Amino acid sequence: MPRVSYTAPATVDEAVKALAGAAGLAKVLSGGTDLLVQLKSGRLAPELIVDMKRIPEMIGIREEGEFFVIGAATPGVMLSAHERLEHAFPGIVEGVDLIGSTQIQGRASIAGNLCNASPAADSVPPVIAARATAVIAGPNGRREVAVEAIVIGPGRTSLAKGEFVVEFKVPKPKPRQCDAYLRFIPRTEMDIAVVGCAVNVTLDAGGTCIDARVVLGAVAPTQLIVDEAAQALIGHKLDADTLAKLDLAAQRACKPITDKRGTIEYRIKIAGVLARRAAAIAFERAAARA
Numbered sequence: 001m002p003r004v005s006y007t008a009p010a011t012v013d014e015a016v017k018a019l020a021g022a023a024g025l026a027k028v029l030s031g032g033t034d035l036l037v038q039l040k041s042g043r044l045a046p047e048l049i050v051d052m053k054r055i056p057e058m059i060g061i062r063e064e065g066e067f068f069v070i071g072a073a074t075p076g077v078m079l080s081a082h083e084r085l086e087h088a089f090p091g092i093v094e095g096v097d098l099i100g101s102t103q104i105q106g107r108a109s110i111a112g113n114l115c116n117a118s119p120a121a122d123s124v125p126p127v128i129a130a131r132a133t134a135v136i137a138g139p140n141g142r143r144e145v146a147v148e149a150i151v152i153g154p155g156r157t158s159l160a161k162g163e164f165v166v167e168f169k170v171p172k173p174k175p176r177q178c179d180a181y182l183r184f185i186p187r188t189e190m191d192i193a194v195v196g197c198a199v200n201v202t203l204d205a206g207g208t209c210i211d212a213r214v215v216l217g218a219v220a221p222t223q224l225i226v227d228e229a230a231q232a233l234i235g236h237k238l239d240a241d242t243l244a245k246l247d248l249a250a251q252r253a254c255k256p257i258t259d260k261r262g263t264i265e266y267r268i269k270i271a272g273v274l275a276r277r278a279a280a281i282a283f284e285r286a287a288a289r290a
């Protein structure tokens with residue numbers, strides 16, 4: 001492996017300076033569970049690695065008014081252990097809990113899961129379904145964007161040179177709002193999603209859906225927000241007709257590939273099934289908050 005410089009700044013400003021000062025490829029490291037694999041395999045040969053785990057602002061979960069603010073380098077285990085976040089967004093925690101193993105979750109972050117830009121990333125669909133935003137720091141200061149604006153293709157993000165995610169802002173759920181995330185893998189553990197589906201719904205007091213987001217993973221080059229699937233839910237209770245329309249809308253949105261984990265046809269079928277099942281769980285959870 002060629003020589004790589006390593007730095008672990010203590011502040012966001014120092015990290016911005018380190019990244020801006022690199023002449024060649026500089027990579028941000030949060031948990032390293034994707035990055036180290038890519039370095040060892042020779043797929044990446046950066047000149048500099050900037051480790052974010054020593055920046056206090058980037059680790060931890062806090063509540064600020066109507067938002068949960070999650071530091072970009074916060075490991076998955078801290079999200080799973082955060083009772084208020086878990087209660088508010090069981091679907092986000094479901095996505096995080098599916099990443100690798102206990103050891104992986106001790107390091108892996110949502111920012112790394114997002115910025116690795118795999119279509120199959122498990123925490124990304126529920127975070128997008130929650131309408132979360134990402135605060136990005138870079139040479140031109142800070143900006144805030146919707147999480148879905150970051151991944152633009154497999155392995156590609158919209159982040160400019162020297163930019164990185166500092167934190168995520170997740171709007172707290174409204175009354176009778178809840179989410180769910182399900183994925184399908186060919187075996188029971190440690191595999192990559194054939195399809196992932198997050199559903200986030202808000203119900204009125206009578207159980208009718210008044211707002212929804214349905215997000216699919218692993219069925220297109222980026223995560224898909226399926227508006228037609230949300231429209232199938234909004235204005236309806238979860239009856240057989242609604243579920244059938246949701247299933248069809250989810251299937252229609254898919255643009256998957258065939259690979260060793262599943263064919264195009266298989267992925268499309270599974271997307272409909274997971275959308276039904278995730279919606280049923282999200283509705284049940286939301287109704288229980290009445």
Ligand SMILES: Cc1cc2nc3c(=O)[nH]c(=O)nc-3n(C[C@H](O)[C@H](O)[C@H](O)COP(=O)(O)OP(=O)(O)OC[C@H]3O[C@@H](n4cnc5c(N)ncnc54)[C@H](O)[C@@H]3O)c2cc1C
Nearest residue numbers: 028030031032033034035100109112113115121122164165
């Ligand atoms: C054994 C194993 C099993 C796995 N299983 C799963 C699984 O089931 N589901 C799944 O989704 N993933 C899985 N992964 C992949 C990986 O663990 C996740 O994608 C993880 O969330 C990556 O987070 P990280 O903090 O370790 O990222 P890192 O490896 O630190 O970074 C990943 C990428 O994101 C960039 N990056 C990191 N932080 C930032 C930031 N703050 N701003 C901008 N860019 C940043 C890095 O430069 C790099 O390009 C698995 C990995 C392993 C090794």
